[in-house]
Amino acid sequence: MHLLLQDLNHMDMKSAAFGAALGAVFMGFIVVISIIGLLMLVCQWIIYTKAGKPGWAVLVPIYNIIVLLEIVGKPWWWLFLMLIPIVNIVIIIMVLNQLSKSFGQGAGFTVGLLFVGIVFYPILAFSKSMQYIGPGGVAPTATAAN
Secondary structure, three states: OHHHHHHHHHHHHHHHHHHHHHHHHHHHHHHHHHHHHHHHHHHHHHHHHHOOOOHHHHHOOOHHHHHHHHHHOOOOOHHHHOOOOOHHHHHHHHHHHHHHHHOOOOHHHHHHHHHOHHHHHHHHHHOOOOOOOOHHHOOOOOOOOO
16 A cells, blocks of 8 residues: 555656646746737837837727728728638738838738748838838828919
């Protein structure tokens, strides 16, 4: 009986050690994801500011998408298209393409934003050479006064 209890005690120690290791890995994962999320939030804030929009808009759900649509020159109702499965993928790609064009970049940069956003959003935000041109890359024209 004593030997059986000793074996059970040994198993509990292994389980506790495994649980502690798993918890440490999970906490490390949460920290890394939080840092990446904070980096992306800061990048979006700077991108909005470069485009002449309030940076705090990135913090407000739904409104942040409406402001992004303004930056790229698309109507606010495109937000509803983003709610439709499959269509939303196409719309997001189109918005990212227009965001690239709005900062003077091409399709290659759009692909970068789409697949390697963790690299390309900071480039867009922190690069001094990338300035906001206008919605969809078209500079606003001065209207003639009558």
